Structures are given as C-alpha cells and as structure tokens.
Amino acid sequence: MATGKPKFLGGVYSTPQLPNFTAYWNQVVPENAGKWGSVEATRDVMNWTELDAAYNLARTNGYPFRMHVLTWGSQQPTWIETLPAAEQLAEIRQWYAAVAQRYPTIDFLEVVNEPTHQPPNTTGGGGNYINALGGSGTTGWDWVITSFQLARQYFPTTKLMLNDYSVENTAASAQRYLDIVNLLKARNLIDAVGIQGHAFSTRGLPVANLTTNLNTLASAGLPLYITELDIDGVNAQSQLDDQVQLTEYQRVFPAFWEHPAVKGVTLWGYRPGHWRTAQGAQLVNEDNTERTAMVWLKNYVKTTVLGTAKADNAAVSLCPNPVTSGYFTLKGTDNLTTIRVVDIRGQLLREIALRNQASVDVKLDLRPGMYVLQLLDGKTISSKKLVVE
Template sequence: MITSHLLKALRSAAVCTGALALLGAAGLAQAQLATGKPKFLGNIIAGSVPSNFSAYWNQVTPENAGKWGSVEATRNQMNWGPLDTAYNYARSNGFPFKQHTFVWGAQEPGWIGSVSASQQAYEVEEFMRLYCARYPQTQYIDVVNEPISQPASYRNALGGSGSTGWDWIVWSFQKARQHCPTAKLLINEYGIINDATKLNRYKGIVNILKARGLVDGVGIQAHHFSMDNLSAATMKANLDSLAQTGVPIFVSELDMTGDDSTQLARYQRLFPGLWTHPGVAHVTLWGYIEGQTWVNNTHLVRRDGSERPAMAWLKNYVRTTTIGGGGSGGTSKNIVVRARGTTGQESVTLRIGGTAVRTWTLSTTMTNYTITTTLSGGSTVEFTNDATGRDVQVDYLSVNGSVRQAEAQSYNTGVYQNGACGGGNGLSEWLHCNGAIGFGDL
C-alpha cells in the first residue's frame, strides 16, 4: 500500500500544477446527484476545484492536502494553502467537509522519526490543535487512517499497544475530541469490505473506541483492489457484520476500474448494495476526472467533460432511488421501545439509519419509551453493560403501532449464550453483553 498511496500523492501533485478546468457537458445547471437524499455522495478535491464538482457531488474530502506530511513537511512550517482551498469551497457551497487525516503511517512528516518520543506526541497533538483552530466548522475527521495496514511509525510515543492493544489509537481519538469537540470522529481502513478476518480485527478496535464514547463513524475505503472482483453477497455479509457495532459506516474512498462496459457492470453490481445498506451513513468516491485519479480507468468523467457509462448510470440511479439512512425527511413515525432493566441503572440507545436518536435510562418494570421521528433506515436498540449485575429485557419495538417482537429478530449481538457473549443469532429478548438487537428497516 505504500507504493499505491505514494502514487496517489504523485498524481495529486500533477493535478495541482495542471488541473483542467472542465466545463462538463453533462448538466452543470443540475443539482448534485444526492440532493434531497439522507446520505451525501461526495468526492475529493486535490490542488484546485474542478468547475463541474458541484454538478455531481455534495461533500468534500481533501485528497492529500490534509495529510500531516503535506501540511508540515518541514517542522514548524505549515502549508495550509491547498487545504484552505478545499475547506473554503465546501463551506461556501454548504457541503460537509471531512478532514483526511491526522494519524497515519504513510505520508507522515519525514522528520518525525528524528525527534524524541515526548516530542513526537507533542507534535501530533500540535497538528490536531492547529488544524482544529483553523478549520472549526469541520464536520468529520479521519482521526486514524489504516491502523492495521499502515500504523503510525511513532505509535509507541502515543501509548503503543497498552492495556487495550490499541492505546495509541485511543490517545489519538481523545486528543481529537479535546481539540475538535464538535466534529464527528472517524477511523478509516482498507480491505475491510472483502476480508472477514481483517473485518473482525477492525471491529475490535471500533468497539474499544465506542465503549469510551470516542468514535462516531467507521470508514471503509472500498478501493478498486477490494471491489472490482467482489461479489455482492460477500459485500453485504461484511457490511452487515460491521453494522453490528452500531457505529455508522462511511464508505470513504470508493473507486472501480475497467473499460466502459466493465466499469459500468461493476457499479451496477455493487453500488446499490452500498447506497441502500441501512448501516451505511454516507459515500465518498476517490476521484472522478480522467487523468486526475490515482489509478488509471477509475475515472467517471473524461477530459472533455463527457461522461462514461458508469457515471450516466450512477446519476440516474442515485436520483431515482429512494433510500433510508442517516438523514430526515418523509413520513413521521411514532416509535415505541418497550423494555426494562434489572437494576434501574441500565441505559439503551435507539439508533436509526446509523444515527443515535435517543438514549433512555430504564425502569425496573416494563415501560414504553416513545419518540416521533422522520428518520429512515435500519433500526437497533443498543446496550453497553458497564457494571456487574446489569441486564436489559426488550419486549418489542413498534412503528406506528406495528409491533416487532425482540425474540423474533434477525440478530442479537448482546445475548449471553452457551457461556459466552456474542451469540448474534437473535431469538432472545435479553441483552447482557455489549451489543444490540436489530429491528430492521424503518
């Protein structure tokens, strides 16, 4: 992956010096593809903003400008200019902005290995502090990128493995929360969508952060090397598994290769499963213009502004497909969660479409907890068991009077069965372990 990510940087540098100001023939007067949808469909900005960006996308991620090695290649000499360009464009257009990234083992400053451990920790935190002061309206931050595949070389200075096995990640998120308290904090990794073994390891990190209230989203890169030959069934199984953490999924770096017909077939096979999955909160592609993507044949728009077949299909699909997700709009729903705790100190959280809607502290008697919402998407009732002797019994969830019994649902990841946590097979009203009962789409 080092070679691949360096290739990203080289291509981005070329874009910075010679970006084409495309006047796309494909409808600059039209709104973004995902206008009015509960999920954004975003893309990257490199050195300059393509003139047709707002014809397609409604979220911005800087390709390389936000990486520490790009900002502070020379110690204490900060290059914010390219990042200013992307951030200010997002702000002026009302698009969500995601910083990419704070802590990463690739594209880190070359000088970081020559300073002491205490200085390394200081410098990492300083980068976060300066960033957050300069860009206070950042909505999302990839705090740690590729913790499994490309961990930071200076991780021991941040706590190393420690008691959790990932203390350096916990430290990074704690500092990001301190300095950017209003941003949603994300972790990001590649190879998750196609590798169940790596996925399970990743879920372990996510759950460590979730237990400490530090993570708001889990990123999966979905690059061509994971996607091109992936089956839709495998993708869904892995998305379903990751969604069991109860943390919203961000498809963060999507691209697929191929000639016109091959790329079209791949988007038709896989994109619907990403866009409509109830656990996926948002989707960001990784480039779209010919000659300005990090890998050949991942582009969706040619140099002359004409669209490849996959883009023509994508436009129609996104605009005409009704989905649930982390947004609002549509019919009001009266939701009832009927539950009790064994001690009266247990709390449960209702999450819809990846968004935490309401947390209730439970009575020891069966009680109806109600909320009215227009949110749509997958629904879960989640429990974090933070003390001994605590258990939750969920009788049902109802939607406008239609009852869904807890013991009849497809999964329960908080049930204690056969002497262990993590049964995950439903057929129980009880939550004893950290986990959730899934009640399906609303």
C-alpha cells in the same frame, strides 16, 4: 447528484478533480492537502493553501467537510521520525491544535487512517511515532485510543472517524476492524466508521459477502461512510472499457448506497488524474464527456428511493421478555430478511437469515444482561431490546 437525498455523494478535492465538481458532488474531502506531511513538511513551516481551498469549497457551497487525516503511517513529516518520544507527542499535540484552530467547523474528522495496514511505526514518511502515542499497550491498540482521546480534547464538537481499507472484503478483517471500533466506542471516542471501498477490495467479492461484512461493521451501532470509492473500468488488455465499469458499478454501488447503515459515499476522484487513472476508474473523460457508468449513476441516484433506520419496531413482538430459558419467539417478521443479536458493546453474537416467515423461534445461550435485536428488512434497520435474566 444527491441533492435532496438522505445521504451525500461526495468527491475528493485536488486540482484535476475540480472541473464541474459542484455539478456532481455535495461533500468534500481533500486528497493530499490535509496530510501532515503536506502541511508541515518542514518543521514549524505550515502550508495551508490547498487545505484552505478544500475547506472553503465545502463551506461556500454548504457541503459537509471531512478532514483527511490526522494520524497515519504514510505521508508524515520525516523530521518527526528521529525526535524523542516526549517531543514527538508534543508535536502531535501541536498538529491537532493547529488544525482545530484553523478549521473550526469540520464535519467529519479522520483521526486515524489505516490502523490495520499502515500504523505510524516506520521511517521514510511513516511517522515512527507509534510509541509516543502508547504503542500497542494493553489493548493492542493503545496508540489509536490515545489519538482519539487527543481528538476529543481538541475537536469536542466534531464527529470523529476511523478509516481503513480492505475491511469489507473478509469476515476476519471486518471483525478485526470492529474490535477497534468497539474499543473506541466503549470509551465514547468515536462517532463514525469509515470504509474506503477501493476497487481492489470489492472486485470479485460477492455482494452477499460485502453486505454481510457491512452488517458486521454496522453492529457497533455507528453510522458507516464509504470514504474512498473507486471502481475500475479497463478490460483484460488494460484498455478503457465502459461496459466493464458499468457492470461493476451496477453490482457494487447499490450494495453500499442502499445499505441502511451507510450514510454517505465519497468517490476518490472521478476525472483523469486521480490515483487509479491507469485502471480506468474515472467516470468522465478528459474532455468532460461522461462515460456510461456516470450516466447510469446519475439516473440511479436520482430514482432510487432510500429507506431510513428507525428505533423500536412496534410491528414485531417479542415474547417472553425478559427471557429466562434462552428461548423466545418473534412474531410479525413477515417482511424481515435478517435478525442480528448484538450486546451492549455492539458485538455481533448471532445472525439469522429469514425468508417470508411470520414468526421465528430463537434459542440463545446468553449471559444475563441487556441485548439488542437488530431487525433488517432490506431498506431499514429497526430494533428491539432483549433482557436476559
């Protein structure tokens, strides 16, 4: 569907989702096969069968492959939960090393999944090994940092990703997630930011709010990926309703697909048998006939021209630069919709909305140093360096 586009549109690997997979999707992620509890349910007995199949599907077709997932607080081996911390860490290292050895060309690696919702600190499948990774520590997220340090060691050429849900639906959750991303970025440990994009996070969320929260997450300067998209398709009576699903697809999907920081979108299942079948999130029926939202989606992806991110915007001038008084003026901003000021850690300091303004005067109370102005026109993100003396 997205062949020839600058972004991929991927699908999840599981038996119910395989029919006609390559007719629609050009990126692969395993649904359950890559979870530690699936691979090593019994200590030192590794079951790679399904994960091999998902990996080979990607490699055979030349699709990007995302490994889901190394460290999480769900679907983990129960045998690790009662081991001493040192032994747990040794097992975690063995798990990382085994994945790295078996799958040398992983494109994207989810190092930690759902850190703000399901850390590995419980029993009954929750891992109970958070302290072996350093616990909260001095940063509040030392266990996440340790996980990424291990991943850099075992996967030196792979793009490392953090992944979580409901981080795009409120400003507070987006900022909390960004704080973790920036801790990792400051240590050169992260390459991409995953946002699951489930229906329960986007339903009822105004698109303007969704875009603002995506902008917050994009302020770290890392590519964003929508990793587990699903959009429900039932009415108030829990009956399949194509119009309900179509309307929500037309509202939500473009906000993700057209955002300049989003470099790929993956659906978390598109046929009956995926985890939100009861909510009608499938895009095709059991007989493989396409629902209305799928017909629309194919046409939308085919016909939508996507913009690209670019570096310095020569059409926009910044004066004075360096800034000494806190005041500066941007000219040539006629086509801009938003200006964001971020520091070198990617922290968003100020966001200014524009509407057909040829110039804009800005007053900022900033410490001396280097900053970046991100200039958005709805299709691209360009930038200008700002020096404050």
